[in-house]
Amino acid sequence: MDSSYITPFINSAQNVFSMMLGVTVQVEAPVLKSQDDPSYDVTGIIGMSGDMEGSVICSFETSTSERIVGVFTGTEMTVDHEDFADAIGELVNMISGGAKAQFKGKMVSISCPSVVIGNKHTVRGGKDQVTIMVPCKCDLGEFALEISIRQSCLQAKPEGADTSAA
Amino acid sequence: MKILLVDDSKTMRNIQKGILSQLGYTDLEEACDGLDALSKVGAYGPDLLLVDWNMPNMDGLTFVKQYRAKGGKSPIIMVTTESEKARVVEAIKAGVNNYVVKPFTPDSLADRIKETLAKVPAA
Numbered sequence: 001m002d003s004s005y006i007t008p009f010i011n012s013a014q015n016v017f018s019m020m021l022g023v024t025v026q027v028e029a030p031v032l033k034s035q036d037d038p039s040y041d042v043t044g045i046i047g048m049s050g051d052m053e054g055s056v057i058c059s060f061e062t063s064t065s066e067r068i069v070g071v072f073t074g075t076e077m078t079v080d081h082e083d084f085a086d087a088i089g090e091l092v093n094m095i096s097g098g099a100k101a102q103f104k105g106k107m108v109s110i111s112c113p114s115v116v117i118g119n120k121h122t123v124r125g126g127k128d129q130v131t132i133m134v135p136c137k138c139d140l141g142e143f144a145l146e147i148s149i150r151q152s153c154l155q156a157k158p159e160g161a162d163t164s165a166a
Numbered sequence: 167m168k169i170l171l172v173d174d175s176k177t178m179r180n181i182q183k184g185i186l187s188q189l190g191y192t193d194l195e196e197a198c199d200g201l202d203a204l205s206k207v208g209a210y211g212p213d214l215l216l217v218d219w220n221m222p223n224m225d226g227l228t229f230v231k232q233y234r235a236k237g238g239k240s241p242i243i244m245v246t247t248e249s250e251k252a253r254v255v256e257a258i259k260a261g262v263n264n265y266v267v268k269p270f271t272p273d274s275l276a277d278r279i280k281e282t283l284a285k286v287p288a289a
Binding site: 016072086090098101 | 174176177180181220221246247248249250268269270271
């Protein structure tokens with residue numbers, strides 16, 4: 001995966017956490033994530049389509065996610081609160097939206113967010129899709145960005161290739 | 167001042183409600199998508215609308231077009247993660263009066279609201 005696909009998500013996460021939560025995000029070196037490696041306990045997922053396709057997830061330990069949602073909403077709530085997933089989804093939506101805008105010259109759409117809650121669950125990307133995991137930490141705890149995107153198949157075709165339907 | 171908040175995220179509507187309350191606006195109505203908003207604008211008669219773009223059932227841009235097509239004249243602020251210039255232009259052409267990109271600070275949203283209302287001609 002092109003490293004230029006990773007930087008927008010890091011920049012956007014740092015911007016969102018700074019503006020909405022008032023904390024600084026520090027990132028460690030990105031690593032290749034195996035399909036079977038578990039994510040943390042609470043995961044927000046956004047699909048991307050258009051000139052870029054794939055997904056980005058933001059995954060948190062339970063305690064970290066509860067602290068983050070508390071600051072974000074101004075209300076203390078645990079993972080089983082009815083509004084908890086909505087808050088995580090909105091946070092991931094902002095990160096993805098901010099990253100999307102940095103893919104200059106590309107038309108990209110993002111999906112409405114999905115949120116998965118469950119101890120050490122596994123999120124698998126598409127077949128042959130590489131996932132890069134970026135470990136992050138801030139004063140509220142540790143979390144990870146997992147980016148699994150690529151140029152769309154149509155975009156990647158050589159110039160002049162026939163992309164029309166049969 | 168009646169303000170309609172249109173966003174599929176309850177969290178975001180609550181954040182906006184908090185900011186608006188601090189500005190002294192307390193007559194607020196909520197809608198969870200464009201369809202819900204269309205069903206409420208007639209009876210509620212908002213003086214200002216804050217509208218998200220990406221929502222299920224009916225997105226914010228479609229809502230704005232239909233609201234304007236039905237003669238809705240109240241100012242609309244689009245509050246969205248969509249920040250590309252082409253999107254902003256598309257929204258303005260559809261009838262949006264002002265634009266706020268998420269994430270935002272309370273001050274930036276407050277400034278946009280004041281700016282938008284200041285441009286509304288007195289009745």
